[in-house]
Amino acid sequence: MTVTLSRSAESAYWIGRYVERASSLIRSARSVESLGSEIAGLDPDLPPRMWDDVGRIFALGPDAIKMIGTPEERIARFLFFRADAMSAAASLHAARENARAFMGAAGAAVFELLNETWHLIESWSERPPVGLVALRSAMEELERRIFMICGAMEHTAGRGDPWRFLQAGTMLERAFRTVRVLEVKMPQMDSKNEDQAPLLYARMRSILRMLAALDAYRRVAGARLEAKRIASFLVLAPQAPRGVLPCLAEVERCLEAVERHGHATDPIRRVGMLVARLRFEAAESPGDSIKASGLRALADEIGRLNASITDRFFRV
Helix, strand or coil: CCCHHHHHHHHHHHHHHHHHHHHEEEEEEEEHHHHHHHHCCCCCCCCHHHHHHHHHHHHCCCCHHHHHHHHHHHHHHHCCCCCCCCCHHHHHHHHHHHHHHHHHHHHHHHHHHHHHHHHHHHHHHHCCCCCCHHHHHHHHHHHHHHHHHHHHHHHHCCHHHHHHHHHHHHHHHHHHHHEEEEEEHHHHHHCHHHHHHHHHHHHHHHHHCCCCCCCHHHHHHHCCCCHHHHHHHHHCCCCCCCCCCHHHHHHHHHHHCCCCCCEEEEEEEEHHHHHHHHHHHHCCCCCCCCCHHHHHHHHHHHHHHHHHHHHCCCCC
């Protein structure tokens, strides 16, 4: 790749990752806030721990993870505090700067929507919405705007290599974030205490909502909620919107389209081995193949894949 194409590809890749990251954080915050209201009477000590889990999933700063405060203060911190590199504000600002630097990476419409959304967040960071009702409305508005940004990416971006990197970045972020959610939350889904069943099922539904997978899961498995079934669905099922296997398979397809000479470069080898292993697990033991102990290793492998993509395509 030339320097110009490399920078454009890198910008597109990180636009995809940053927009998806912001979307995931907002959806997680909405899910946790809703669950906190639902279960406050069952276990009043649980909602603060759930907010700490969001900090762990998104690797927010230690002040955010250990922060003691009301749900309103935590939501405002996760959404509007740009000093935390993984906050929604920081992610959308970074996506906007990448779109500004290389307008051809995503298109003018995408930049305009990112710019408008960033200015809205900036106004909220100076004067945050007050009260849970206003914060819920803010989260809904941000999610709506991200849907618009994603729609603009889909309908206006050219279908060249920058588009493929945009898709690869989006799908890699989805796969990684799904693994992180399961890594943090899966141990909490295993309980033999029947008295805790209402609380356990509420938490399982919340995990599926975090990954926009509740409706898809119900279409496949009905109302039956089981920890192993949920984990396998979120990692292996093609019906899961942010399933690890289908997202990595899309990354593989995008990279193969970029590498037109057909050589098995390091990123293609890495993603190919990941996809092959997960497909083997899906075929051999689809209902009991996801272990909590293996999720950390899977997250590390996805991280190494990201580094390999960077070295191969974005370093000239």
